[in-house]
Amino acid sequence: MIPQPDRHQEMREALRALCGEFPAEYHRKHDEAATYPVEFIDALTNAGWLAAMIPEEFGGSGLGLTEASVVMEEINRAGGNAGHCHGQMYNMGTLLRHGSAEQKQYYLPKIASGELRLQSMAVTEPTTGTDTTKLKTTAQRKGDRYVVNGQKVWISRIQHSDLMILLARTTPLANVKRKSEGLSIFLVNLHEAIGKGMSVKPIRNMVNHETNELFFDNLEIPAESLIGEEGRGFRYILDGLNAERTLIAAECIGDGWWFIDKVGTYAKERVVFDRPIGQNQGVQFPIARAYVNVSAANLMRFEAARKFDAHEDCGAEANMAKLLAADASWEAANVCLQYHGGFGFAAEYDVERKFRETRLYQVAPISTNLILSYVAEHILGLPRSF
Numbered sequence: 001m002i003p004q005p006d007r008h009q010e011m012r013e014a015l016r017a018l019c020g021e022f023p024a025e026y027h028r029k030h031d032e033a034a035t036y037p038v039e040f041i042d043a044l045t046n047a048g049w050l051a052a053m054i055p056e057e058f059g060g061s062g063l064g065l066t067e068a069s070v071v072m073e074e075i076n077r078a079g080g081n082a083g084h085c086h087g088q089m090y091n092m093g094t095l096l097r098h099g100s101a102e103q104k105q106y107y108l109p110k111i112a113s114g115e116l117r118l119q120s121m122a123v124t125e126p127t128t129g130t131d132t133t134k135l136k137t138t139a140q141r142k143g144d145r146y147v148v149n150g151q152k153v154w155i156s157r158i159q160h161s162d163l164m165i166l167l168a169r170t171t172p173l174a175n176v177k178r179k180s181e182g183l184s185i186f187l188v189n190l191h192e193a194i195g196k197g198m199s200v201k202p203i204r205n206m207v208n209h210e211t212n213e214l215f216f217d218n219l220e221i222p223a224e225s226l227i228g229e230e231g232r233g234f235r236y237i238l239d240g241l242n243a244e245r246t247l248i249a250a251e252c253i254g255d256g257w258w259f260i261d262k263v264g265t266y267a268k269e270r271v272v273f274d275r276p277i278g279q280n281q282g283v284q285f286p287i288a289r290a291y292v293n294v295s296a297a298n299l300m301r302f303e304a305a306r307k308f309d310a311h312e313d314c315g316a317e318a319n320m321a322k323l324l325a326a327d328a329s330w331e332a333a334n335v336c337l338q339y340h341g342g343f344g345f346a347a348e349y350d351v352e353r354k355f356r357e358t359r360l361y362q363v364a365p366i367s368t369n370l371i372l373s374y375v376a377e378h379i380l381g382l383p384r385s386f
Contacts, residue, residue, distance in 0.1 A: 002261045002291075003077075003298070008070045015071060018047055019078035024350050027080050031208045031353050036160050041085050042114070044075075050085060051112035053092040058104065059112035064309035065093075065243055069250035069301060076254030079350060081357050083209050086251065087119040087157055090244040091165050093308075094121075094185060098228040098236045103187065107163070119161035120190070121240060122152040122214060130370055132167070133179040133234065137216060139168035139186065141230075145220045146170075146186065148197070152214040154364070158200050159210055164188045167237055170230050185233040186225040193219055207356045242304070242314050244365055245322040249301040252325035255358040256294035259332035262351065263287055263339050270339075283339055290332040297324035316379050323371045326361040333358050 006012075022040045030037045044050050052068045054060025061067075068089045075082040088111070095107065095118070110116040128134045137150025148168055158164070164187075171182030194200060197219030200212050228236050264287060267278030277283050304317035333355045337344040344351040362368055376382040 002257050002264075003295075008067070011067065011070055012074055014047075015049065015074040016078060018043060018049075019075060019080060022078075022080065024079045028347060028350060028353060032347070034204070034208050036210060037080075037084055038160075040080065041160075044071075044085060045114040048112075050088050050114075053089060053096065054108050054112045055096075058108035060108070064305070065089075065246055066302065066305040066309055068243075069247055069305050072247050073250040073254035073257075076251045077257045078254075079258060079354070081208070082247075082251045082254070083207075083357070083360075084157070084160075085119065086244075086247050087121060087161070088117060090240050090247050091118045091121055093239040093243040094165055094227060094236055095187065097239050098185070099187075100227075103224075103227065107187070111163075116162045117160065118163040118165070118187075119157035120155055120164040121244075122155045122164055122166045122188075123237065124154050125151060126153045126213070130366060132237075133183070134173065135167065135169060135183070137166075137168045139166075139170050139184060139221075141170070141223065144223050146223060146225065148186075148216045148219040148221060150216050152216075154203070154211050155214050156209060156211040158190065158194075158212045158214070159202075162190055164190055164193075165227075165237075165240065167233055170233075176231075180234040182231050183233040183237075184230045185227040185236050186221060187227055188221055188225060193221070196220075207360055209357075209360065238315070241365075242308060242318040245318040246301060246304045246308060246314070248361055248365060249297065249304070249318075249321035249325035252322075252329035252358060252361050253294055253298050253301060255354060256290065256297070256325070256329040256332040258354060259329070259336040259351075259358075260287060260291050260294065263332075263336040266340055277339065286335045287339075290328065290335050293324070293328040293331060297321065297328045300324050316375070319366075319371045319374050322361075322366070323368050326358075326368060329358045330362055 049071050051060035052063045056062040072082040072086055111118050125135050139146040139148045166186045166188050170184040176182040197217055199215045203211050267283055268276055270277045300321040304314050304321040307314035307317055337351055337355055340351055343349050373385055377384050
């Protein structure tokens, strides 16, 4: 069995039973129509899987990022796309660790029950990209409100979320000692924001991933929308970003297992020149190497999740896990497509769909090159390159 059984096996079996109710045809249909798999997400929510990281006192399971990553992995391993729902998992870190008691008491039970969805996080901007400290969206305090102006891009699941984490500058860059200061985090009620100072422009893309450009024009939000202390948002958002990278790594690992299982089965069954193509070492070795690399990435994923759950600094591990897993899944995707030949391009085999989905993670949520620059500077002590 791929992957080998582990200490999360009972959890995996339950997830596989649920995911099995939504076969490849279901996900293929939504991909072709560019629609959101509402029934699948509702099933995950009703079973409590998307509330894995919410403490039991608020109606969740009280589990950690480790278990949340298994949920994401199993969705992708089953042929689905966890990108439709992973935001709720990694956004939890920001609210859980830095939200006030009142915010947690009000929002978490509603999120756990599915009454509210926290699927969106607005950080990236069209002119600054991953140079987050130079973002231009501002939030100015005016009495009991903040007034937001600016623009965001690649903000996902807006149409299928009730709440959104927003990072904006509350103190001008010129007025802070360190460029990471003066940024603040807000929890925005999307129903109160859209059409009342916030507009949404969907971006069609190569995968069925609902993402958008956002425009803020004097959007007013209550002062109590602020999470934590004003000006410390960059520090807070790092928790969410490390969780995001670890969960994306788990999704890539799930993709990797799917590709390896798919191509392994095909290589045993496909007979050319009177022998299974999997009998040839030229076919065997790339599949075996893909398995080795996905397995290695899997170890780093669990180490990143362990450190996150222990409240230890996991920046290095989260970044390395994402890099290793994204590379491993992309390698497995190419092997799978190559040895399916022309059938790999046929929609009914699902290879081309999963191929497109896993390619995204060479770029998002952070490119592999930026991870390498992080490792060079922050781990190896090399001079900053930018």
